[in-house]
Amino acid sequence: MGTATLLITAKLIAWLMTDSSSLLASLTDSFMDVSASIINLLAIRYALAPADEEHKFGHGKAESLAGLIQSAFISGSALLLVMHGISSLLKQDPILRLEAGIWVSVGSIVLTLALVGFQQFVVARTGSVAIKADMLHYRSDLLLNGGVLLALVLAGQGWFWADGLFAVLIGLFLLWGALTIGYESVQALLDRQLPEEEQARIISLCCQVPGVHGVHDLRTRQSGPTRFVQLHLELDDQLPLVKAHQIADEAELAVRQAFERTDVIIHMDPISVVLKEQQGPPIEQQ
Template sequence: MSHDNYSRLVTLAGVAAITTATLLIIGKLIAWLMTDSASLLASLTDSFMDVSASVINLLAIRYALAPADDEHRFGHGKAESLAGLIQAAFISGSAFLLVMHGISSLLQPGPLPRLEAGLWVSGGSMVLTLLLVTFQSFVIHRTGSVAVKADMLHYRSDLLLNGGVLLALVLAGQGWYWADGAFAIAIGLMLLWGAVHIGWESVQALLDRQLPVEVQQRIMELCCQVEGVHGVHDLRTRQSGPTRFIQLHLELDDRLPLVEAHRIADEAEAALLRSFERTDVIIHMDPMSVVSKEAASSGPQPS
């Protein structure tokens, strides 16, 4: 996928998330004012967090897509992970408030007026959220964006959230008034768990976690398939926003002319770029004799 297509898809995902969250806020606000439901308030608060996080997400995505400059030679991709970390903080704060409000409602349960409005809004929210998550899943499959993935995680949890609100309202309508507060607490705890997951993923990206093992194995295989390459060592990988970074050492014959060694390295780099889109590759060439000496010196020492 080209940089322009990547930019277009992740931007569309950000705009779709903001639009959906805004529509949900309007509907849930009206329903909450009509019903005074604690679970609906929990859902409304979550939607406020969604739109705030999605705005931050969109701004971070736009910044992450900016090309490398003199002060940021590796690009701006980590802005996506920073956005995920900010989202985790937002969601954690809202989850704590929801649990507190749910406890208050649970201790003082009561009948809810105009439940029909809450039921219609909750059902409509599930449909809109399902459409958004489906589109976000498509974008993640095509781009692998960390920011869109973080955004999708809490919108996907919204499907359960809205289903829980719907069930709570039905139970409250049957006289089980405690269900409204209980579901608000459950929603808050679920959001908190999601925030921990998003925060962990974002921190790992900021700490330059290696690419998955299967990706590393594929990199080794592609390089070793190039004629003249005897082995690969010191492989280092990471991902920053949309860009993968690959650094490795090729093991080559001692007697190769520099021009020939450079040609082999170029072939290895071309093979990696064909298989991995949006990738920055750095290759160092080592003569086999040096590799053998280093391996011998790093071997087990006598006790």
């Protein structure tokens, strides 16, 4: 939020001095940035709230809702930028005080690089959907600010059409990013499975526990920073209940140690029942 606010101030001053369409596009994007960051702050604080009587699975999906709201914000601003860019492209007015716009664009690139680096560190530690969406947005800002810088340089050489053209291209690029963020948020709200490599690792960890013959009916999803894992362990028929429970606890511990903030539910099946189900009904019944 601090970074976006600083960039808004600098870009607003530069736009008032230059009247550049591409700088206006970048300024509009920064307004969307600070709005999205405020939404993220509120959503993440709510998502981290512990489970209560009315929300037994926690509040993690607030992050995905924040991503969906971001997508709507960015889509609207992107369409406005495209329309403004087309208008500027038709007029091709000269840009005043190019130096101010160029220096602001360079400063924006440096600040955004630092912010993206920190966000990447946070996503690696937490897996936050909201921060990942924010990071994707700020990564697009690097290209956006680079495009603005190039547009200003070209306009300084007399190619006034470059300013409007880059505003249109930036708007289309932001629209594509917004659709991507919206798709990811919707998939999270629809309880999409965890990535295949994570599912394979969960199965492998459980199968490495002594006494486990196999795993089936694995179901996974993620809500905010928390993963939810449900699976069936295949165990020997004659195991005492205490021993079967001990094996299930070991499998649960292995998964929880491998993935932070993971809720695991395990059902235990006798191996003979699993084999019978796999074989299907007898031929005469088929």
